[in-house]
Amino acid sequence: MNLPLLSVENLSVSLDAGAASVPLVRNVSFSIDRGETLCLVGESGCGKSLTALAIIGLLNREVMQVSSGRILFEGRDLISLGAGEMRRLRGDRIAIVFQEPMTSLNPVQRIGRQIAEVIVEHRGVSEADALKQVLRLLDLVRIPDAARRAQEFPHQLSGGMRQRVMIAMALALQPALLIADEPTTALDVTIQAQVLTLIDDLRREFDTSVLLITHDLGVVAEMADRVVVLYAGSVAEQADVDDLFDRPVHPYTRGLLGAIRQLNSGSRDRLAEIPGNVPNPVSLDAGCAFRKRCASAMPICHSERPPLQGDGLHRSACWLAKVGEEVMA
Amino acid sequence: MTGYVLGRLFAAVPVLLAVAVFVFLLLSLVPGDPAALIAGDFASPQQVEAVRQALGLDQPLLQRFLSWMGRMLRGDFGLSLFSRIPVSQLIAQRIEPTLILSLMTIVIAVLFAVPLGLVAAYRPKGVVARVTMAGAVLGFSVPVFVVAFALVYTLALGLRWFPVQGYKPLSQGAWAALHSLVLPAISLSFLYIALIARVTRAAVLEVLREDYVRTAHAKGLANRKIVSRHVLSNAAVPIITVIGIGFAALLGGVVVTETVFSIPGLGRLTADSILRRDYPVVQALILLFAGVYVVVNLAVDILYAVFDPRIRY
Ligand SMILES: Nc1ncnc2c1ncn2[C@@H]1O[C@H](COP(=O)(O)OP(=O)(O)OP(=O)(O)O)[C@@H](O)[C@H]1O
Ligand SMILES: [Mg+2]
Numbered sequence: 001m002n003l004p005l006l007s008v009e010n011l012s013v014s015l016d017a018g019a020a021s022v023p024l025v026r027n028v029s030f031s032i033d034r035g036e037t038l039c040l041v042g043e044s045g046c047g048k049s050l051t052a053l054a055i056i057g058l059l060n061r062e063v064m065q066v067s068s069g070r071i072l073f074e075g076r077d078l079i080s081l082g083a084g085e086m087r088r089l090r091g092d093r094i095a096i097v098f099q100e101p102m103t104s105l106n107p108v109q110r111i112g113r114q115i116a117e118v119i120v121e122h123r124g125v126s127e128a129d130a131l132k133q134v135l136r137l138l139d140l141v142r143i144p145d146a147a148r149r150a151q152e153f154p155h156q157l158s159g160g161m162r163q164r165v166m167i168a169m170a171l172a173l174q175p176a177l178l179i180a181d182e183p184t185t186a187l188d189v190t191i192q193a194q195v196l197t198l199i200d201d202l203r204r205e206f207d208t209s210v211l212l213i214t215h216d217l218g219v220v221a222e223m224a225d226r227v228v229v230l231y232a233g234s235v236a237e238q239a240d241v242d243d244l245f246d247r248p249v250h251p252y253t254r255g256l257l258g259a260i261r262q263l264n265s266g267s268r269d270r271l272a273e274i275p276g277n278v279p280n281p282v283s284l285d286a287g288c289a290f291r292k293r294c295a296s297a298m299p300i301c302h303s304e305r306p307p308l309q310g311d312g313l314h315r316s317a318c319w320l321a322k323v324g325e326e327v328m329a
Numbered sequence: 330m331t332g333y334v335l336g337r338l339f340a341a342v343p344v345l346l347a348v349a350v351f352v353f354l355l356l357s358l359v360p361g362d363p364a365a366l367i368a369g370d371f372a373s374p375q376q377v378e379a380v381r382q383a384l385g386l387d388q389p390l391l392q393r394f395l396s397w398m399g400r401m402l403r404g405d406f407g408l409s410l411f412s413r414i415p416v417s418q419l420i421a422q423r424i425e426p427t428l429i430l431s432l433m434t435i436v437i438a439v440l441f442a443v444p445l446g447l448v449a450a451y452r453p454k455g456v457v458a459r460v461t462m463a464g465a466v467l468g469f470s471v472p473v474f475v476v477a478f479a480l481v482y483t484l485a486l487g488l489r490w491f492p493v494q495g496y497k498p499l500s501q502g503a504w505a506a507l508h509s510l511v512l513p514a515i516s517l518s519f520l521y522i523a524l525i526a527r528v529t530r531a532a533v534l535e536v537l538r539e540d541y542v543r544t545a546h547a548k549g550l551a552n553r554k555i556v557s558r559h560v561l562s563n564a565a566v567p568i569i570t571v572i573g574i575g576f577a578a579l580l581g582g583v584v585v586t587e588t589v590f591s592i593p594g595l596g597r598l599t600a601d602s603i604l605r606r607d608y609p610v611v612q613a614l615i616l617l618f619a620g621v622y623v624v625v626n627l628a629v630d631i632l633y634a635v636f637d638p639r640i641r642y
Contacts, residue, residue: 058547088549090548091549096547106562108638118549121549122549
């Protein structure tokens, strides 16, 4: 059977703000096949990290919850899975590299032990055996002088090195799904390319599926098989990477692509070229969330939210697409 | 690490020196004639003069200070004006119960406070958190003698599990000594449980928000392992600090408890000596307490470095 490894169906995440509940991720659906890379893109605050945390079950339960949807991983719904079973998956079958390499390692523990811990936990080997595997992992993520580095503490490593340690930790047990949340934003440009190449090499070697979160459409062009563009917590557009770059439908996607083209012609300002800001999730109304920044907004955009539509491979949530369809019909 | 410890040791020298100067001046600069003061109200002028010469009070201040420091360093603290026993001997007799009582109190406090603080941090809205935090307010506000009398009334007079008062020295056996100090230690421990539990809760709450705790969850670890391997070691510094300060404060400040339970310890020696104007004893005690603070601080600093490699390197 050709089931996707991960399939997220109508996922919504909401913030419990006192009595009210604010939806931060709304009805997001996508799926990832084995060995495939799916990129989740969008401006800051659009819900990328929350989507990732919901998948691996690490949402801050005190304020956040999955309010609807299913997350099918190898055929099992992670949302209804018990805490113990979810724990057995985490670190083993599903691993994550966080957005914050500088603070994601325990400052008072040697990095070798921190990586070994995940192996000991899931494979039940001795710490000494796990530490031997750690040396191989450090080689794998191209940390030179592994034996010495394993004895060091996080503060003795640069940001790039710490992110490699996080990647080594995530790959230690060859997970089926690797979630990488902006694994390179905290790093400088030369290191960024190296870390991405590393993730891609490892994906190929272990047939890992990668959910890669990024702001950067340049990265998307390099890495992605499929792309999901999020805007204010909802999917604006999703498609295969080539299709998305060749035939973007949503004005937001076009804006992003315009930004990257300017970037290629020299200006380095990423997504700032789309005028205006992402709306506050609390203030979203019945209309399209993007309309205030959209040059092609129509009357219907103010009153009704466009549904996500299109064929199975390329879908977008914009009234323009609907109008186009009706014109062609 | 050795360099770090030596550095902390050297940093302690000026502190001790400042205390020494203060203690010395305390006696030299009290208004009136120190020789007359020491000789007492009924001394004849000859006697006062004899005291003056015996203490070297007729010499210049700096010289007096230096010779006084010399004697202090050799452990010669002079004679008690009241009992005529050497001060060092007096203190040696009294230090045992106070030391054991302080240790017992702090051990009891840590055993209760750290788990309570942990649970309170993990379940901020749970029963344990509410009871602990309300109890902490009580622990701070109820005077120690009230707790002491309540315990004596129930456990000593009522159930007869423990003696009402008094101390059995170690020479009569460790068990007897500990047994005689159980009630005083429990009454003292309430305040320290309150203090340490609050600090533990605050420190753990802060660590729980850290990204590396999320990383530990991402590895699939169970809560218990996350607490023991990642949370406690990172929350240790403030907890150790408050334990250290608490211990130092106990050594010098158990006057009320020692009085209630009539334990012949340092607290009562301090109170008695001040009331009797037994200056050599008071001087020696102040120096001792300052020394205790310095040593405890040093121990705390070393523990910081044990727990946090960023300090060590
Ligand atoms: N713990 C929280 N409490 C309240 N609001 C939160 C919390 N975490 C996230 N949010 C809000 O949820 C929205 C989505 O956050 P998320 O972290 O998923 O954004 P993101 O797309 O990952 O952004 P970035 O690119 O900056 O990482 C934002 O508006 C953010 O302010
Ligand atoms: Mg994010």
